[in-house]
Amino acid sequence: MHTILRSATREVIIGIDRPFVMIxxxxxxxxxxxxxxxLSEGNLDYARQLAESQVAWGADVLxxxxxxxxxxxxxxxxxLVEMLVSVVDVPFCLDSANPQVLAAGLAAAPGKPLVNSVxxxxxxxxxxxxxxxxxxxxxxxLTMDDNGIPKTPEERLSVAEKIIERAAKMGIPVEDIxxxxxxxxxxxxxxxxxxxxxxxxxLRKEFGVNINLGASNVSFGLPxxxxxxxxxLTLAIQLGxxxxxxxxxxxxxxxxxxxxxxxxxxxxxxxxxxFRAAEKLRTAEAExxx
Amino acid sequence: MHTILRSATREVIIGIDRPFVMIxxxxxxxxxxxxxxxLSEGNLDYARQLAESQVAWGADVLxxxxxxxxxxxxxxxxxLVEMLVSVVDVPFCLDSANPQVLAAGLAAAPGKPLVNSVxxxxxxxxxxxxxxxxxxxxxxxLTMDDNGIPKTPEERLSVAEKIIERAAKMGIPVEDIxxxxxxxxxxxxxxxxxxxxxxxxxLRKEFGVNINLGASNVSFGLPxxxxxxxxxLTLAIQLGxxxxxxxxxxxxxxxxxxxxxxxxxxxxxxxxxxFRAAEKLRTAEAExxx
Numbered sequence: 001m002h003t004i005l006r007s008a009t010r011e012v013i014i015g016i017d018r019p020f021v022m023i024x025x026x027x028x029x030x031x032x033x034x035x036x037x038x039l040s041e042g043n044l045d046y047a048r049q050l051a052e053s054q055v056a057w058g059a060d061v062l063x064x065x066x067x068x069x070x071x072x073x074x075x076x077x078x079x080l081v082e083m084l085v086s087v088v089d090v091p092f093c094l095d096s097a098n099p100q101v102l103a104a105g106l107a108a109a110p111g112k113p114l115v116n117s118v119x120x121x122x123x124x125x126x127x128x129x130x131x132x133x134x135x136x137x138x139x140x141x142l143t144m145d146d147n148g149i150p151k152t153p154e155e156r157l158s159v160a161e162k163i164i165e166r167a168a169k170m171g172i173p174v175e176d177i178x179x180x181x182x183x184x185x186x187x188x189x190x191x192x193x194x195x196x197x198x199x200x201x202x203l204r205k206e207f208g209v210n211i212n213l214g215a216s217n218v219s220f221g222l223p224x225x226x227x228x229x230x231x232x233l234t235l236a237i238q239l240g241x242x243x244x245x246x247x248x249x250x251x252x253x254x255x256x257x258x259x260x261x262x263x264x265x266x267x268x269x270x271x272x273x274x275f276r277a278a279e280k281l282r283t284a285e286a287e288x289x290x
Numbered sequence: 291m292h293t294i295l296r297s298a299t300r301e302v303i304i305g306i307d308r309p310f311v312m313i314x315x316x317x318x319x320x321x322x323x324x325x326x327x328x329l330s331e332g333n334l335d336y337a338r339q340l341a342e343s344q345v346a347w348g349a350d351v352l353x354x355x356x357x358x359x360x361x362x363x364x365x366x367x368x369x370l371v372e373m374l375v376s377v378v379d380v381p382f383c384l385d386s387a388n389p390q391v392l393a394a395g396l397a398a399a400p401g402k403p404l405v406n407s408v409x410x411x412x413x414x415x416x417x418x419x420x421x422x423x424x425x426x427x428x429x430x431x432l433t434m435d436d437n438g439i440p441k442t443p444e445e446r447l448s449v450a451e452k453i454i455e456r457a458a459k460m461g462i463p464v465e466d467i468x469x470x471x472x473x474x475x476x477x478x479x480x481x482x483x484x485x486x487x488x489x490x491x492x493l494r495k496e497f498g499v500n501i502n503l504g505a506s507n508v509s510f511g512l513p514x515x516x517x518x519x520x521x522x523l524t525l526a527i528q529l530g531x532x533x534x535x536x537x538x539x540x541x542x543x544x545x546x547x548x549x550x551x552x553x554x555x556x557x558x559x560x561x562x563x564x565f566r567a568a569e570k571l572r573t574a575e576a577e578x579x580x
Contacts, residue, residue, distance in 0.1 A: 186550060187558055194553035197528075218551070222558060223565045224543055227520075231547040234524040253514055257521040260476060261508070263484035268477055268512060275513045 001175045003138050003210045005061060005091035006111030012060050012091050014210045014242050019270060020255045021243035023093050024059030026050045029068045036068045039076060044083050055088045056281055057248040058274060062088065063116060064105060065095035074104040081108035099127040106135040114138045120145030120159040125166050138176040140212050149182055153198040156181050160203060178243065179203055180212040187221035197235055204240030211241045215251060230254040238262065253278065291465050293428050293500045295351060295381035296401030302350050302381050304500045304532050309560060310545045311533035313383050314349030316340045319358045326358045329366060334373050345378045346571055347538040348564060352378065353406060354395060355385035364394040371398035389417040396425040404428045410435030410449040415456050428466040430502050439472055443488040446471055450493060468533065469493050470502040477511040487525055494530030501531045505541060520544040528552065543568065
């Protein structure tokens with residue numbers, strides 16, 4: 001099953017038989033004071049830098065979230081998307097809890113964008129799916145509903161099924177739905193990662209849908225988070241995850257290594273290409289700081 | 291299925307429901323000139339340092355190989371094992387292509403040691419299995435035979451079956467056989483890692499035996515080898531590998547992270563303990579070099 005996203009000029013295909021897709025996470029002011037301040041001042045320059053840098057580091061898609069308290073997000077997302085179109089040629093993933101912001105972003109984005117996100121919550125289903133349908137977009141569906149995040153893989157599968165069925169009724173095909181089985185922090189629940197991995201496995205076997213994962217939440221509160229995040233993403237890729245909203249500079253090498261080890265990279269071409277590009281970026285950054 | 295190894299004082303249990311076991315690889319002069327020179331001079335001090343350091347970094351078992359051209363290996367392995375018994379309390383893994391060296395090491399080692407290795411080669415089966423049986427040891431069985439290393443997972447499984455059957459005929463129980471499905475370099479064969487991973491999966495499902503892997507051969511010739519090795523070991527652990535002959539300082543954190551993410555580390559206790567110990571070792575080493 002292929003989820004196809006498009007920018008004005010480029011097509012990104014997400015699928016189990018394709019290279020793992022990285023969705024750059026950094027254009028999101030949550031926890032990024034510098035970005036929040038810049039957006040509040042109407043300065044889009046820092047967001048532009050983040051976009052360029054993430055694409056250079058291998059982001060195939062860019063998540064765009066402008067959630068800053070007090071900001072006119074509808075106006076800002078429009079301006080930001082229009083600006084970004086001129087500097088990067090990747091598809092966008094519009095990310096907001098506010099349907100009006102999603103609508104504004106979807107209207108401004110070219111090609112076929114992705115929406116982050118719907119869930120099994122009735123209000124979300126009712127407000128987000130029509131936007132997705134009208135725009136002919138794809139959407140990330142989180143496995144949580146009005147009762148919260150289910151504890152077991154089977155229950156999370158049921159939420160995914162509900163999202164897929166509701167979307168189907170509206171005419172949104174299953175290949176345009178990417179399920180995110182959600183991961184809680186393993187530091188507070190020893191089985192948290194396992195439940196998510198088991199959900200990935202079930203989703204792959206039962207529905208064959210594309211699967212997205214945030215790869216950093218799992219390590220919250222633990223030391224040496226990169227090692228935990230890298231291991232988690234590797235485990236999830238083997239079970240069938242096909243994309244991740246993540247920092248490509250931190251997890252790109254692991255993603256390319258996993259693709260290569262799983263036999264999806266003939267002659268290690270993409271692994272080697274990524275390594276060379278990363279070396280150049282590291283050298284350039286080192287020179288900048290000298 | 292549990293493979294139990296013993297030192298004079300300590301028991302190490304290898305099994306899918308247990309923490310992943312690391313067998314320290316460094317007491318092996320192949321590619322280690324300093325160790326080769328020390329052993330040739332009859333100096334065991336460097337080997338002692340390697341033993342202590344690897345155990346400090348989390349090695350559960352120590353591989354012992356004294357293969358230096360021209361050396362009286364039978365005499366040296368005896369002296370070395372007798373010395374090491376007084377400094378570390380982990381079980382030993384006797385590693386040699388020479389059955390007489392294995393015999394000498396097995397005679398000197400306390401408890402229940404491991405033998406590295408037998409294979410499906412007739413000569414190996416005939417010479418190594420009797421040593422294992424007589425000593426009541428466990429043994430690593432490599433999935434290669436007189437025709438070399440088979441290309442397909444199914445053929446490698448057949449070699450494993452042959453080893454297990456021949457051992458059974460001699461009275462060596464299957465739980466004392468750890469199968470090593472072998473990994474070639476992914477840099478020269480894009481499907482090399484995949485074939486090994488598929489063999490791990492088959493071995494786990496068909497035989498339920500313990501499975502060992504060398505985790506560094508896979509990345510030979512590639513840049514950023516640690517990232518590839520870490521990803522490979524993580525993939526293999528998820529499919530059922532239960533031990534690895536490796537450098538615990540390089541792969542220990544990944545192993546503990548994988549155990550934790552797979553739900554085998556209540557309250558992240560072992561992960562946190564390992565991190566704290568590693569931090570102390572890094573601090574001590576940094577102070578030494580100042």
